[in-house]
Amino acid sequence: MTDMTESVEKWGIFELALSGPADGNPFTEVSFGARFRHKNRVVEPDGFYDGDGVYRVRFMPDTEGEWHYETVSNVDELAGHRGSFTCVPPTTPGNHGPVQVHNIYHFAYADGTPHVSVGTTCYAWVHQGDALEEQTLETLKQAPFNKMRMCVFPKHYPFNANEPPLYPYVRGEDGQWDFQRFNPAFFQHFETRVGQLRDMGIEADIILFHPYDRWGFATMPPEADDLYLRYVVARLAAYRNVWWSMANEFDLMKSKHEADWDRFFRIVQESDPYQHLRSIHNCRRFYDHGKPWVTHTSVQHSDLARVPEWREAYRKPVVVDECRYEGNIEKMWGNITAQEMVHRFWLGTIGGGYVGHGETYLHPEDILWWSKGGVLHGESPARIAFLRRLLEEHAPEGLDPVSREGASKGEDYYLFYFGVAQPGRFLFTLPEAHQYRLDVIDTWNMTITPVEGTYSGTFMLELPSKPFHAVQARRVDS
Amino acid sequence: MTDMTESVEKWGIFELALSGPADGNPFTEVSFGARFRHKNRVVEPDGFYDGDGVYRVRFMPDTEGEWHYETVSNVDELAGHRGSFTCVPPTTPGNHGPVQVHNIYHFAYADGTPHVSVGTTCYAWVHQGDALEEQTLETLKQAPFNKMRMCVFPKHYPFNANEPPLYPYVRGEDGQWDFQRFNPAFFQHFETRVGQLRDMGIEADIILFHPYDRWGFATMPPEADDLYLRYVVARLAAYRNVWWSMANEFDLMKSKHEADWDRFFRIVQESDPYQHLRSIHNCRRFYDHGKPWVTHTSVQHSDLARVPEWREAYRKPVVVDECRYEGNIEKMWGNITAQEMVHRFWLGTIGGGYVGHGETYLHPEDILWWSKGGVLHGESPARIAFLRRLLEEHAPEGLDPVSREGASKGEDYYLFYFGVAQPGRFLFTLPEAHQYRLDVIDTWNMTITPVEGTYSGTFMLELPSKPFHAVQARRVDS
Structure with missing residues (x-):
């Protein structure tokens, strides 16, 4: 039992670690969580097994004052632990809470500060090893981006032949991935990177599934998909900078159907005590962003003049997360000029939407920003920074189209x-x-x-x- | 009776002039035409009243050899005139006959020579007086264009405040236009310009109706519209370089309905012995180019990537006659860069279509090429010439899309x-x-x-x- 008085900043993370059973399969056999109470309000985040007999539950308080908790488990030694802490005003500079939808088409942090979303994409940057990952973080310090699209699973694709240092699962005795046993080290690493982004004021737009796979993570059975989603949400939802993207190019994942995506949304929606932003990214056809669990419209499209149409279609914020990338590779999705990228940012902005950047310049070691991070080579980021400054100075709460x-x-x-x-x-x-x-x-x-x-x-x-x-x-x- | 043996080049014009009644209303009361016979084949062009008691019938022979004719009229003195002439091979350099559809999506002259359509637009150039009109012709000598979109009726619009030197109708005693009495001088002038274009190898894409009007020519009663169409076809069909465009921006002519446009097409189709190319130009919505009397799809649109879609939709040649204009006016349809214009030409070409040019640079005397002609100021024509030379050298019979x-x-x-x-x-x-x-x-x-x-x-x-x-x-x- 824990009952020391501790203080946690608002939208920070309170974490409780307990020892419990390490035998059997703790990921599937042990249920663990906690009930956090402030006055008459109760919030119930799930906990998770973090390996080595350690169970954790994380909680992001959104209200200042006293919070009391009590753990819940189907294992006696993990149940009934009680304690309390004091939620104090934010102390970390730049902590404005999670980003939420504001005024139908726009975003603001929980404390009311407007959020002008200016994203970029490094799909597999957390799977590149520390040297490159730290270089990516250094680059981001100077870059204009406040949202990063990043996959949980590693990426198999042209320019992405390397194996990741860590895998999300462990292998069974048959040498196959055991989709019922997560690799805690993988997720510890992943959430370290999410936390580093948070500390730089960058939202982590976490892509839960994607089709570019040689390991089998894109084609797990439904039970494994669901277990995975609950595990990721249990680990990461307490990070205030998390956004959930059900998929990159969901429509290319042929083994998943509309009902699967609906179910994934609902699992995330019911598991996430904080209701972080949720969307899903398309290749050719849109998911129905009108469905109630979609908070904003994540779009891949080249015609930024259509942003007003998508705003009206769904009456939600439009984030064109992919409008092709600045670069010079042989793929037509990755070789627009910097000028065209900047043009698309402006078009999307005038349309009342938000646009995301990506960069794909040929590199002797295949280190392309769009997937691996590293350094930026292009000319668009400086212009995107200029646009962001302009918007943050004059229209931080967002623009709505008045004409073409x-x-x-x-x-x-x-x-x-x-x-x-x-x-x-x-x-x-x-x-x-x-x-x-x-x-x-x-x-x-x-x-x-x-x-x-x-x-x-x-x-x-x-x-x-x-x-x-x-x-x-x-x-x-x- | 005329019976001298005369020779006329193939696709040239044989013209017969006769004296007839000048009283009453010769435009409506006198029917006049001729039956031209080659062996067992008969072609029956309508004639027309050209003022001062003169009636003319024009004929464009398409087959070499002896042709015999006999006039037909409801007036005795105009009926039964007989004669003959010999149609000889083309003698005029560049006379390849009228342009026709070739290989579904492309064009060729009647003699089989491919026609790579590279159009421009000077809507009202024939209404500007001789000095400017002759300057326009001089400009065209150096320009890369082989098709000119031009209106019969004068134009009322921003930058177009001037009255035309000639009007297509005469006024009645009430001072109102008499839509049953054409002004022959107007049409003589018009067809002189069409002939000059022909002699420069330029197709005249004659726009029969358009909405930009302060005189009432856009809102004539149906009987007047029909009389006008038959008169224009009778005068001009024998010019081998004629294309018929039912309208510029037909969908902005609120007083005309779908059935009117259908009727206009049918009148032109039944009156034109040579079946010159026929289409109709849109503003926002397309006419159904699938209708049988439409020979090719004339398009106003900014997204040239859609050319393949329109090819497939109608299985006819696609001519994007208006994709906005190179220029710098305040209207968004008239201020794209030369680079963007050239880009659109290339996009349309790769899509298997043909693209038209126009130019709208601000001018101290409001002389904008797009409407009045004059000189070209832009940088796109040189690049369009480059593209035309490339296509004429390597793919004169046209390109078909194989990928994006x-x-x-x-x-x-x-x-x-x-x-x-x-x-x-x-x-x-x-x-x-x-x-x-x-x-x-x-x-x-x-x-x-x-x-x-x-x-x-x-x-x-x-x-x-x-x-x-x-x-x-x-x-x-x-």
Whole structure:
């Protein structure tokens, strides 16, 4: 029994470790969890077996004050342990809590701070060994990204011939993977990386399944899939920066059907006490993002002009997690120019959505950012950083489309983007009731040039006749 | 009666002029035409009243040898005139006859010479007065275009405030247009311009109706529409370079309905002895190009990647007559960069279609090529000329798509285009049975760089990691 008074910051992790049986199969034979109580409210996270006879339960308190807990188990030595702790205000800089949907189409942290999602993808970065993984973390410190798409399972694919240092399962005596016995070291490593991202302010968009597999993890039996999901959620849900992505390219996983994906969503939904964001990423066809367990629309698509259509279709935030990658590989999904990548970010932004980055430049050792991480070689991240700064300064709560070229935050801020068009002038329409200052923005050269005077209503403005330019209008009356 | 033996080149114009009644309304009260006979074959073009008591009938013979004719009229003095002429082989350089559909998706002249359609648009160029019109003709001499989209009726629209020098109708005593009395001078002028285009090897894609009107020509009663169509066809069908476009942006003409467009097509179809190409141009929604009187699919659309879809939908040639215009005006349909225009030409080409050019740069006197003609200011025409030369040299009979990036002429020639992608290498698949020489093409800088060696089957080729590049494969075995 534990009853020391401990303090845990709000949205931090309280973790309790207990010793229990190491024989038999603790992953399937032992149930373990705890009931956390604050006043009349009870939250019941599942615990998990972490190997070597150690059982853990993790809890992310979202309310300051006293919390009391009592463990629950089908094993006597793990049941009935009681204790308490005090949840104190966040102490870690940048701890704003988990990201949630805000204002239908946008995101905010639990403390109300807006979250402008600017993602990138390194599918298999946690499977590359410490040297490269630490380089990836170093790169991310300088990069503009606040969300990382990353797979739990290792990746088998062109440019991905290497075996991972760790596997999520152990092998049975027959040499086959035992899908009922997890490898705790694998998950300890994985959650260390998730925690490091959290400490850098980066959301971990955890991809639970994906089709690119040579080990059998993509084709486990349903019971193994479900056990896996519950185990991952039990281990990771207490990390405030977790998002759940049921799959990368779910529609390419031929052994799974619509009912499987529905079930996976429901398992995650019922297992996660914190209701982290949930979505699923497509290759060719969309999952029905209108289903109630989907919190936002994760999209792979090249036509960013369709973001408003997807917003309307599902009335949820649209995150175009994959719009092809900046790079030069032979695959058409991985060889767009930096300029095109930046263009797609702007198009998606003007459409009222969020866009994700990825990079696939040929590398002598096949270290491509999109999968393995490492360093960034491209020219888009600097421009994406410029866009992120602009949005965080002027429209952190998100933009909603007002026309094909324009988006706004209410009547306070307007952003117009012209893409491959090069207007020498443009007829703008702003509210008559307010005054605005305008800036002409070169999205590629990252310049912001103020326009003389203030503007209101409908007016024609001279523009530089160059492509990839934008205009912002900032309301200056009170 | 005329019976002199005259000679007319094949696909030239035989014209017979007769004097007849000038009183009453010759346009509606006098029927006039002729029956042209070669051996057992009879062709019956309508004639037309050309003012000042002169009636004309024009005939474009398509078969060499003796032709006999006899006029037909409800007026005695115009009926029963007989004569003959000899149709001789084409004597005018570049006279290959009218353009027809060839091999389902492509075009060829009547003599079998392939026609690679490379169009442009100057909607109202014939309504600008001689000085500007002659400048337009001078410009076209140096330009890469072999098809001109041009309206019969004058244009009312931004940048088009000027009145035309001539009107297609005369006014009645009430000062209103008399839609039953054409102005022959207007049509004489119009057909002079059509003839000048013909003499430069340029097809005249004649737009019969359009919505941009302040005179009432877009909202005439049905009887007037029909009379107009028959009059235009009677005057112009004998020009071998004529294509009929029922409308520009038909779907914006709210006073006309689907049945009207169907009727217009049928009137043109039944009146035109030569069955010139017929289509109709959309704004937002397509007319059903599957209808039997549509010879090819005329499209306004910005997404050139959809050309293969439209080919399959209608199984007819696809001509994207409007994909926005190179320019810098405030309207988003008229301000794409030259690079984007060239990109769209290549995309449409790879899709197995044909693309049309237009240009809308702001001009101090509102002389924008897209409507008025004049001179070209843009950078796309030189690149379009480069593409046209390439196609005419290697694939004049047209390309059919074989993949998203590639198109071919059978197994003789392949063209791959990468657009905004910048592959550093690409996996090509060519037939195993043949040998090919390859060239890397910079579509913007207009360079063709041969690749060392010959290639066959599937192979990876190093590429320059730059956007807007293409690769062609020319079969070199026999």
